[in-house]
Amino acid sequence: MTAATTTVRVPDGEMPARLWLPPSGTGPGIVLLQEIFGVSPYIRSRAADLAALGYVVLAPELYWRAEGSVDESSEAFLEQGMALAAQLDWDRTVADATASVEALRSLPEVAGGVGVLGFCFGGGVAFNVAAVTDVDVLVSYYGSALPQLLHLAGSVSVPSLHHFGTADAYIPMETVEEIRAAVAGREVELHLHDGAGHAFDNPHPLFHHERASEDAWRLTADFLSRRLPV
Template sequence: MTPSPETDTTAPGSTGQVVVVQTADGPMPTHLWTPPSGSGPGIVLVQEIFGVSGYISQRGRDLSALGYVVLAPEVYWRLPDATIDEDGDVLGQAMGLVQQVDWGLAVADVGAAVEHLRGMIEVTGPVGLVGFCFGGGLAFNVAATTPVDVLVSYYGSALPNLLPLADQVTVPSLHHFGTADAYIPAEAQEQIRQAVTPNGARFETYEGANHAFDNPNPMFHDAEASAAAWAVTVPFLAEHLSSPSV
């Protein structure tokens, strides 16, 4: 394997190094974070409805610090304007963007990111998926259709509609939900649990936490639940991706 010729030579920053992944419809921008060692197992990091935001970029840096090569695709790349004005109605804007996404194309795009990452010379081990909210459901769908080695889904918002795919997700998987999730209530969470755990999935809940509890925005954040979920996620990934740094 050789380094990808589509890798931009721009120096890495808080949003990572820009890497172009070829899809059936053209080039998709993604963001790459490499570990201090320069190589390791791979993780495709799948965004929330807010795009590859500062929060998602921070999680990319967090994961790369643990020894992973992390690639975050810009799922909104096909949209004519995916800009979110942080001084406006951020949630309303993001909801407007996600409603424009073609789900099937998004699944294919993240699958292309998985294959691209697996082929990079920097990736020396298995490849997994980590997704948040919109990205948690999208990652679940990709795990059902694209070979990966592990899945971590934080409160996957589309999961209630994806349960027919549960038997196709056979890799080790971990699901996080808050018990006070206003978007995915207890009844829906129980349906998800019953669908995924027969295939060996781990299902974790956090008392009193709402939807998007890992997002540091004060509108969403639950510090206790975020820390507890991360403390489960890190060793789970290490176990199934054999990260040398954990």
């Protein structure tokens, strides 16, 4: 499934983005928010997966103001991603993602609600976006900023799905339980994936946990089918 290039209007310019349409041409919308590695081949693959489920998917290039790039074939790719992420201003990034929600909702191809789904860095951004603007669902995979955002939990009232690995060195289980307590509610689902580390859905051998990735995606597809039906 091929993505079209587009832009999202923000106060200081036009942010590049990629747009995927479902086979039907129309459907509910999902703003897909990147890991620290940008809108990588992995993120583009997941966008295509979401489009195949029937969603219009917009993936904004949140690094559009940053200098540098990530070469996933390099042994230094993790350091490259961290260096790019360090250049971002959090509030401005959340504002860019919020503008992406508004832009997606305005498209004629979007019929129904609009949700946010993010991985790692993007999982935290998605949570923050759900706290400050109108979205219909939230899906966060091991949101790395969540421990610093729990003061916003009371402002996130939409149906939400969170995934964490039990062997995550960045978000240990003690912290996951703090997150669980903060976000708990009838509209919230939180799933633990045994033996999975951080970024377990990323196919890179450094991160990937096949069973956790498959289980989490199945749960995500089921959640979206119930909470943001096509």
